[in-house]
Amino acid sequence: MKTFLYVSLVLCLSASLFFLNDCSSPVQETLVERPVSVSEEHDVLSVDVRSFEDGIVILNTSPQRMNHHGYHTGDQIEVRIGDKTLVMPIILETEEAEKPFCLFAKGERNKDAVTLYLKETAAETDFILIDLKQKQAHAQAYPRDEAVYRRTNVREDYAGLSDEKYANFRMVQTSGMKEGVLYRSSSPFDPKIKRNLYADEAAERAHVMTVIDLADHPYIYSLHEDADKRYAAGCDLILLDLSTFYSTAEFEEGLAAGLRFLIGHEGPYLIHCTEGKDRTGFVCAVLECLQGASIEEVSADYMKTYENYYGVKLGTYVYDRILKRTLLKDLERALASEDLFTEDLRTCAQAYLERIGLSEEEVTGLKEKLS
Numbered sequence: 001m002k003t004f005l006y007v008s009l010v011l012c013l014s015a016s017l018f019f020l021n022d023c024s025s026p027v028q029e030t031l032v033e034r035p036v037s038v039s040e041e042h043d044v045l046s047v048d049v050r051s052f053e054d055g056i057v058i059l060n061t062s063p064q065r066m067n068h069h070g071y072h073t074g075d076q077i078e079v080r081i082g083d084k085t086l087v088m089p090i091i092l093e094t095e096e097a098e099k100p101f102c103l104f105a106k107g108e109r110n111k112d113a114v115t116l117y118l119k120e121t122a123a124e125t126d127f128i129l130i131d132l133k134q135k136q137a138h139a140q141a142y143p144r145d146e147a148v149y150r151r152t153n154v155r156e157d158y159a160g161l162s163d164e165k166y167a168n169f170r171m172v173q174t175s176g177m178k179e180g181v182l183y184r185s186s187s188p189f190d191p192k193i194k195r196n197l198y199a200d201e202a203a204e205r206a207h208v209m210t211v212i213d214l215a216d217h218p219y220i221y222s223l224h225e226d227a228d229k230r231y232a233a234g235c236d237l238i239l240l241d242l243s244t245f246y247s248t249a250e251f252e253e254g255l256a257a258g259l260r261f262l263i264g265h266e267g268p269y270l271i272h273c274t275e276g277k278d279r280t281g282f283v284c285a286v287l288e289c290l291q292g293a294s295i296e297e298v299s300a301d302y303m304k305t306y307e308n309y310y311g312v313k314l315g316t317y318v319y320d321r322i323l324k325r326t327l328l329k330d331l332e333r334a335l336a337s338e339d340l341f342t343e344d345l346r347t348c349a350q351a352y353l354e355r356i357g358l359s360e361e362e363v364t365g366l367k368e369k370l371s
Contacts, residue, residue: 042070074139
């Protein structure tokens with residue numbers, strides 16, 4: 001009798017949760033990426049169609065309701081539309097995928113949506129059937145970046161790397177760049193990612209004379225413990241406090257000031273931000289293009305940071321995805337290029353530097369410093 005009452009109570013609670021899940025405000029955390037689940041439990045769903053136009057089908061359901069019935073982003077599903085059965089992944093709105101795919105899109109509160117994007121036209125219908133094809137098949141084949149790589153700040157976790165690689169310190173060696181003239185790294189001052197001492201020691205070994213600090217504001221710099229005792233502090237140093245919004249006037253004006261500082265001082269030069277990844281990667285890429293490097297060379301240098309920090313490997317989906325959504329996107333916008341693989345990048349980079357405020361004579365001086 002006690003067992004019967006316990007089971008009845010569980011069933012009642014489950015029914016109540018189902019009702020609340022469908023009728024109450026969406027539970028936002030159900031939309032975030034979940035670990036790969038081994039559970040195949042799910043319900044075959046019959047879902048009403050809200051609208052059907054030009055291969056875009058908006059369903060009269062929510063991601064939360066589909067979560068409740070066993071469907072999550074990364075799953076591969078079968079969708080029955082009339083007499084057609086289509087196999088497609090469930091993705092989030094920030095991802096890219098070839099059609100067909102099922103999109104879980106976050107909107108305003110209570111307006112999260114499920115939309116099907118079809119590759120081919122299909123006969124309009126009032127409802128569709130959804131079944132699970134394979135749990136997390138899409139997530140395993142095309143993992144999201146943050147699910148694949150993690151950077152730690154523990155030296156022992158990178159036993160296979162030299163101190164210089166651990167600090168993301170390296171010489172820029174692309175075509176047209178003079179050997180030993182330009183280096184890039186994580187911050188030799190900021191201890192946040194615990195690489196500053198390694199970066200500073202590497203700068204000293206390379207006999208760096210001029211440091212372009214893209215990250216620090218003078219006040220923030222003053223808060224870094226013993227920053228003034230570092231080798232890099234004794235170099236010719238400029239603090240630029242640049243953001244990662246490269247197309248803003250503030251960034252462009254700051255970058256122009258930093259490059260004028262470089263032109264007016266002697267190398268070897270060190271360019272760094274906090275990690276030596278984003279701002280440093282973008283600025284070095286522009287200078288590499290200016291000196292005549294190909295986009296393949298520039299990309300390879302940029303991605304060494306992800307290899308050092310995260311172990312991301314050339315030829316993998318994540319490697320290509322990171323490169324496309326960071327460097328290539330940023331350079332296309334900055335250099336006003338429709339195809340970085342066919343453009344004359346030297347000319348594009350010169351036009352960009354002149355657009356942000358450098359004179360033709362200053363750009364010539366910059367090229368002479370780096371050549």
